[in-house]
Amino acid sequence: MGDDQLKWTELDRRTLFDARIFSVTNRVCLSPEGRREPFTVIETNDWVVVVPVLDGGEAFFMVRQWRHGSREISVEFPGGVIEARESPLEGAARELREETGCVAGKLTKLGVMSPNPAIMSNRVHFFLAEDITVAGDLQPDKDEFITAERISAAEVTRGVGSPPYIHALTATALCFYMRLNRQKV
Numbered sequence: 405m406g407d408d409q410l411k412w413t414e415l416d417r418r419t420l421f422d423a424r425i426f427s428v429t430n431r432v433c434l435s436p437e438g439r440r441e442p443f444t445v446i447e448t449n450d451w452v453v454v455v456p457v458l459d460g461g462e463a464f465f466m467v468r469q470w471r472h473g474s475r476e477i478s479v480e481f482p483g484g485v486i487e488a489r490e491s492p493l494e495g496a497a498r499e500l501r502e503e504t505g506c507v508a509g510k511l512t513k514l515g516v517m518s519p520n521p522a523i524m525s526n527r528v529h530f531f532l533a534e535d536i537t538v539a540g541d542l543q544p545d546k547d548e549f550i551t552a553e554r555i556s557a558a559e560v561t562r563g564v565g566s567p568p569y570i571h572a573l574t575a576t577a578l579c580f581y582m583r584l585n586r587q588k589v
Contacts, residue, residue, distance in 0.1 A: 409436050420444070425485060447525045452495040453483035453577045455514070456504060456533040461585060462557055465536060467503050468568070469550040479555065479563075480571040483528075484545075492529035500533055502543040504552040509535025514580035519573065528573060530580050 416432040426448035433441055456465035464481065471478045482503035486495035496511055514530040544550050563569040564578055 411436065412441075415440065425449075444523065445525055446523055448485070449488070450486045450492065450495075450526045451483060451519070451528045451573075452486055452492055452499055452531060453481050453528060453573050454496045454500045454508075454511075454531045454533050455481050455577050455581045456500060456506060456508065456536050457581075458536060458554055463554050464557060464560055465504050465506060465552060466555050466560070467550050467552055469548065471571075474570060476570065477568050478571050478574075479553075479560075479568040480574040481577050482552070483573065486529070493531070496529070496531040496533070501539060502545070503548075503550060505538055505540050505542045506533075506536045506552075507539045508533035509537070514577070514584060517576060528576070530577050532581060532584065 412433040412435055414431050414433050418430045419427050420430050421428040426446050429445050429447055431443045431445055433443055435441060457463075458465055466479050467482050468477060468479050470476075482499050484495070484499045484503070486492055487498075490498070492513070493511060497508065500511075501507055510533070512532040512534070514532050516527050516529050518524065519526065519528050542550065542552060560569060560574075560578065561582075564575050569575075
């Protein structure tokens with residue numbers, strides 16, 4: 405069976421709930437066999453995640469913050485929602501500056517992924533940040549309480565998947581970074 409025989413056709417879309425950073429929609433779709441089925445989809449802007457590399461790859465600059473969903477502290481790469489009329493590159497530079505107080509001399513796109521394609525419409529853009537310089541204080545959003553810290557790459561690699569390195573997007577970003585540097589995961 406080819407990909408064309410797997411595709412569904414969207415017939416209708418209705419917003420069920422609109423929140424500050426996402427909306428929930430009901431999509432009525434036609435199956436490849438002609439059945440009409442409803443699907444619930446979370447719609448939000450694309451996100452960025454930035455891997456700030458220090459000391460030639462020996463360390464990363466990371467963010468420590470409380471995560472309401474998991475109800476615990478998470479240490480992760482800086483990132484966030486891409487704002488309206490902002491490119492992924494611009495969003496990556498802004499998030500790096502806001503969450504770490506740093507700027508990158510060089511930002512390189514590592515890849516793009518769907519965080520959960522079964523129920524979410526957005527994509528996550530991953531960037532490598534090199535030639536890091538401190539430009540000033542952190543500028544978090546009003547609802548962000550964060551600290552930024554230098555953490556060895558070895559510690560992050562050993563800890564990923566266990567507290568406080570719980571964020572799946574951090575694991576994905578680390579994978580992209582390791583692939584770029586031809587390291588074994």
